[in-house]
Structures are given as structure tokens and as C-alpha cells.
Amino acid sequence: xxxxxxxxxxxxxxxxxxxxxxxxxxxxxxxxxxxxxxxxxxxxxxxxxxxxxxxxxxxxxxxxxxxxxxxxxxxxxxxxxxxxxxxxxxxxxxxxxxxxxxxxxxxxxxxxxxxxxxxxxx
Numbered sequence: 001x002x003x004x005x006x007x008x009x010x011x012x013x014x015x016x017x018x019x020x021x022x023x024x025x026x027x028x029x030x031x032x033x034x035x036x037x038x039x040x041x042x043x044x045x046x047x048x049x050x051x052x053x054x055x056x057x058x059x060x061x062x063x064x065x066x067x068x069x070x071x072x073x074x075x076x077x078x079x080x081x082x083x084x085x086x087x088x089x090x091x092x093x094x095x096x097x098x099x100x101x102x103x104x105x106x107x108x109x110x111x112x113x114x115x116x117x118x119x120x121x122x
Contacts, residue, residue, distance in 0.1 A: 025076030026055045028069045028108070032121045036100050036112035043097040046090045048080065056081055058096070058109065067108040071119040089115040 044058035044066055055076055058066030073084030080091035090096060100113030112119055 024070070024074060026050070026053070027074055027076050027081065028054050028067075029072050029074055030069050030110060031072050032119060033112060034121050036118045036120055037102050039100065039102070041096075041099040041101065041109065043095055044099075046081070046092055046094045046096060048076070048092040050076070056090070067106075069104075069108045069110045071112060073119075083115075083117065083119070087115070087117075089117075 042061065044060050046056065047059050047065075048056050054067070056068060056070075058068050060066055070081065071083075074089075075082050077088075080088045080094075083089050096114065098114065098116065099109075099111055100118065101109060101111045103109055
């Protein structure tokens with residue numbers, strides 16, 4: 001039950017934002033949440049095209065395009081997707097097999113954990 005409450009809280013908070021800005025390099029981002037669900041996404045590959053909207057998305061094993069919403073403070077730089085500390089967490093062509101999060105009503109995948117790090121309110 002607690003897991004469902006946390007997931008609903010995460011989805012409500014993230015789907016309320018999901019906006020891209022010049023500051024984020026065009027990445028759709030959402031505010032940090034109180035907790036991140038323990039579930040992991042099935043592996044996907046990062047695709048980056050700075051002329052696309054959004055400029056970063058996932059590609060699933062069957063080729064489906066995954067809309068990714070990143071935690072607040074993430075940015076797109078030449079090296080790839082950076083977390084708030086400047087650490088590269090995703091590069092074009094990289095297979096991501098440790099992402100955590102959930103989906104919102106629009107079908108976007110709301111990332112709250114990646115690269116062994118969980119991004120939540122402190």
C-alpha cells in the first residue's frame with residue numbers, strides 16, 4: 001500500500017511539471033519528489049538529437065520511443081545528460097539498465113534514479 005501511495009505522489013508531482021527550459025538544455029524536467037519507487041525500468045538505449053523536441057529520449061528493445069522526464073536540475077550538455085552535480089548520467093547510444101521511476105498519465109517515463117543515484121528532496 002505504501003508503495004502505491006509513494007508512486008501516486010511521485011506521478012502527481014512529476015506530471016504537474018514536465019517542462020523543458022533553455023536552462024535544462026531543452027530536457028523535460030520535473031520537481032524532485034519525496035521518495036522514488038524501488039522498481040526499475042526495463043533496459044533502454046539513450047538517443048540524443050539536439051534539434052528534436054525533446055532532445056533526449058529512450059529507445060526500448062522493440063524500438064519503441066520512450067519519452068523521458070528528468071529530475072529538476074538535470075541538463076543536456078555536449079557530453080550528454082548531466083545531473084545537478086555535473087556528473088554525466090547518460091550519453092547517446094548508452095544502454096541504461098538501472099533507471100528508476102514511474103510513468104504519468106501522458107505516458108512519459110519519469111526518472112528519479114539513474115547511475116546508482118536516487119534524486120529526491122532532502
